[in-house]
Amino acid sequence: MKRLPEILGFTILAGVLGLAVALQGNANEPAGEGDAGASPAGNSFAIRDARVFDGERGIGVATVVVRDGLIESVGADVAVPDGLPVVDGAGRTLLPGLVDAHVHAWGDARRDAVRLGVTTALDMHGMPDRLPQLREERESLGDTGQADLWAAGYAVTAPGGHGTQYGFPVPAIDADTDVEAFIGERLEEGVDFIKLIVEDMSAYQGAPALPTLTPNQVTAVIAAAHAGGRMAVVHASTLADSRQALDAGADGLVHIFADRPVDQGFIESALAGDAFVVPTLSVLASFSGAGEGSGLAADPRLAPAVSAGQRATLDAVIPGVPRSDRLGQALASVRALHAAGVDILAGSDAPNPGTAHGVTMHGELELLVRAGLEPAEALAAATAVPARRFGIADRGRIAPGMRADLLLVEGDPLSDITATRAIAGVWKNGYRIQRDPAAGAPQAQLPPEDTLVSDFEADALGAAFGSWQPTTDQMAGGASTVAHRLVEGGAGGSGGALGVSGEIRPGFPFPWAGMMFFPAAEPMQPVDLSGRAEVVFQVRGDGRSYNAMLFSGPSVQSMPATLTFQAGAEWSEVRLALSDFPGADLSLVRGIAFTAGQPPGAFEFHLDQVELR
Numbered sequence: 001m002k003r004l005p006e007i008l009g010f011t012i013l014a015g016v017l018g019l020a021v022a023l024q025g026n027a028n029e030p031a032g033e034g035d036a037g038a039s040p041a042g043n044s045f046a047i048r049d050a051r052v053f054d055g056e057r058g059i060g061v062a063t064v065v066v067r068d069g070l071i072e073s074v075g076a077d078v079a080v081p082d083g084l085p086v087v088d089g090a091g092r093t094l095l096p097g098l099v100d101a102h103v104h105a106w107g108d109a110r111r112d113a114v115r116l117g118v119t120t121a122l123d124m125h126g127m128p129d130r131l132p133q134l135r136e137e138r139e140s141l142g143d144t145g146q147a148d149l150w151a152a153g154y155a156v157t158a159p160g161g162h163g164t165q166y167g168f169p170v171p172a173i174d175a176d177t178d179v180e181a182f183i184g185e186r187l188e189e190g191v192d193f194i195k196l197i198v199e200d201m202s203a204y205q206g207a208p209a210l211p212t213l214t215p216n217q218v219t220a221v222i223a224a225a226h227a228g229g230r231m232a233v234v235h236a237s238t239l240a241d242s243r244q245a246l247d248a249g250a251d252g253l254v255h256i257f258a259d260r261p262v263d264q265g266f267i268e269s270a271l272a273g274d275a276f277v278v279p280t281l282s283v284l285a286s287f288s289g290a291g292e293g294s295g296l297a298a299d300p301r302l303a304p305a306v307s308a309g310q311r312a313t314l315d316a317v318i319p320g321v322p323r324s325d326r327l328g329q330a331l332a333s334v335r336a337l338h339a340a341g342v343d344i345l346a347g348s349d350a351p352n353p354g355t356a357h358g359v360t361m362h363g364e365l366e367l368l369v370r371a372g373l374e375p376a377e378a379l380a381a382a383t384a385v386p387a388r389r390f391g392i393a394d395r396g397r398i399a400p401g402m403r404a405d406l407l408l409v410e411g412d413p414l415s416d417i418t419a420t421r422a423i424a425g426v427w428k429n430g431y432r433i434q435r436d437p438a439a440g441a442p443q444a445q446l447p448p449e450d451t452l453v454s455d456f457e458a459d460a461l462g463a464a465f466g467s468w469q470p471t472t473d474q475m476a477g478g479a480s481t482v483a484h485r486l487v488e489g490g491a492g493g494s495g496g497a498l499g500v501s502g503e504i505r506p507g508f509p510f511p512w513a514g515m516m517f518f519p520a521a522e523p524m525q526p527v528d529l530s531g532r533a534e535v536v537f538q539v540r541g542d543g544r545s546y547n548a549m550l551f552s553g554p555s556v557q558s559m560p561a562t563l564t565f566q567a568g569a570e571w572s573e574v575r576l577a578l579s580d581f582p583g584a585d586l587s588l589v590r591g592i593a594f595t596a597g598q599p600p601g602a603f604e605f606h607l608d609q610v611e612l613r
């Protein structure tokens with residue numbers, strides 16, 4: 001047990017590198033031009049003779065008419081207006097598009113989700129700069145081709161606490177923070193709700209290992225959120241912390257605690273505060289060695305819509321994670337909470353290891369049924385209940401006036417919950433979603449023909465294409481540092497070079513610090529380097545051995561492939577064959593980092609004349 005955080009740290013190393021930069025401005029994806037062709041009928045049509053689950057209950061066989069992206073009428077006797085395209089619903093079940101109540105969405109997440117029937121998701125931690133655009137999108141009835149997002153912006157945590165390790169700077173609350181003003185800034189950023197993190201890792205490690213918010217701070221944050229008219233939801237992993245959050249007025253918990261089963265005091269507290277729970281059973285299963293990720297990826301009903309990137313996070317396992325009874329305990333807790341009348345919401349916590357956007361909701365529904373929810377209750381937990389609890393009025397139900405976010409499946413999930421996987425069609429704002437993961441997927445760009453990346457003549461971070469950024473293990477909870485500057489006297493008598501210096505410090509088991517080159521316009525976007533043979537550069541330095549880490553593949557969470565090089569006192573040329581990077585996918589190269597690693601201590605190297613030949 002003691003090693004779990006280290007294992008987690010290692011597992012997330014690659015992921016956080018990707019997450020870090022992906023969160024910094026990658027939210028503005030073009031709204032799938034490839035999808036336009038998939039909606040020749042526009043956003044008006046009818047689905048005839050389908051069994052309908054309206055978000056709360058089955059209402060029998062009915063016809064649903066959609067006009068201009070909105071549901072116009074629902075009923076057994078509804079006539080289909082002349083000229084409207086008709087989808088045959090016989091033998092099928094029509095559901096509201098699913099609402100995933102716990103995700104971390106960046107990159108392809110929202111397109112991945114919608115292919116699997118998730119039309120709305122709630123993001124629990126990320127950069128707030130995209131919030132205005134998210135709001136505009138979800139208010140539109142456009143052919144966006146992706147799930148809409150409601151978001152917490154930055155989760156609220158303590159300095160150095162859980163949530164600060166993902167590589168983007170997170171404002172945190174310390175003893176001197178004016179909590180009201182702090183929450184005021186979050187509201188100013190346009191967050192939809194406030195998410196607090198109460199996590200010292202004691203549920204996993206036995207003893208507190210991370211700084212976290214104090215009970216008084218939790219109370220103050222929740223009060224400030226409520227004063228600002230926002231809900232406050234809480235990440236906690238122990239019964240005691242969860243109970244305390246409820247007693248402080250939390251509107252909901254976004255995980256079920258993992259350290260012990262629910263007790264009567266907790267149930268009473270949840271009922272008294274009308275709090276809901278998003279148990280995220282799928283990720284708990286994954287963290288207790290009982291994850292279903294690979295099984296979901298292999299399900300023939302799901303597989304055709306699963307992208308390579310989704311497959312990669314589904315197949316990801318936490319190496320050496322001990323098998324525990326946490327899942328069984330969590331299922332029992334959810335059973336007791338549900339029986340007592342506490343609202344349960346379906347959430348995936350994608351893309352944690354063993355989960356993927358969209359796909360995991362189908363596994364989560366099955367786990368909720370295992371926890372004692374009737375199939376209709378599990379479906380409500382993924383549609384009407386989260387919409388109601390998060391105050392989202394225009395979706396989550398099939399009724400006149402609702403947005404036409406729809407999921408049509410073969411068979412009857414009201415009797416067999418896994419029927420949700422047999423998807424016959426998904427509509428977002430009334431537009432049919434193209435479900436082939438290859439369609440509309442971003443293609444890797446080719447690099448410019450010129451081989452030069454950077455000669456650092458005038459600018460420390462200058463690049464002929466792509467960009468450079470510092471990178472350290474601080475994003476994984478480490479303490480290593482790096483600084484960069486333009487130094488005079490480059491290789492071969494040139495004017496300048498990139499000077500990189502810093503210190504490798506203990507704190508993360510696999511420490512690193514250095515500079516990362518991203519070959520595409522956006523950090524971590526892939527570039528096709530299969531036509532290039534080697535990365536060549538000039539280096540000099542303190543005599544240490546350094547690492548070149550190549551990030552590639554369909555998922556930003558893939559582990560980097562690493563080669564080493566030496567940096568001696570004199571300038572020397574290093575040539576690394578790209579084919580020597582073990583396991584690298586050269587058709588999808590996302591970044592190359594030049595870093596110092598073990599052992600701890602100060603380091604300095606200069607880089608010049610970087611080329612991709």
Ligand SMILES: [Zn+2]
Nearest residue numbers: 103104124349
């Ligand atoms: Zn999460």
